Amino acid sequence: METLLFRFENGQRTLQAAQLVGVVSSGNLEVLVQAADLQSACEIEVNTAATGFAAIWQAVMNDFHARWQLADTRISINDMGATPAVVSLRLDQAIEACLEHAK
Incomplete structure (x- = not known):
């Protein structure tokens, strides 16, 4: 397993709802999105096989x-080994679910 940390400063969009999408299985991944006081930053932790x-x-x-x-x-x-396209789609799905929940 490898853990990667990414931090992006000065974001513009906040989210209120937490969401979990996806399932950890061969060739797939799960994404958990949560609001956190990060002084306008976005932090992403990746645990990957x-x-x-x-x-x-x-x-x-x-x-x-x-x-x-x-x-x-x-x-x-x-x-668990998702392709970059699946990662992007799953991330977008999580954010869109957060935005939908906020409506």
């Missing part, structure tokens, strides 16, 4: 942050 892919995770997280610009948000990802 696929070691040695930090650069790819960084690229996926950079793209995610560019799309959503989250502030005061903590995201936990438990991964």
Whole structure:
């Protein structure tokens, strides 16, 4: 297992609801999104069974942050070898669920 930590400063969008989406299984992952007082930052912790892919995770997280610009948000990802496309889709699904819950 490898743990990767990412932090993005100066986000613009806050979320109120916590959401858990996905399931940890072969080739998949789960994402937990929670509001947290992080002084306008977004923190993402990735626990992955696929070691040695930090650069790819960084690229996926950079793209995610560019799309959503989250502030005061903590995201936990438990991964069992999901592809970058699945990671992006699952992250978007979690944020969209948070936004839908807030309506």
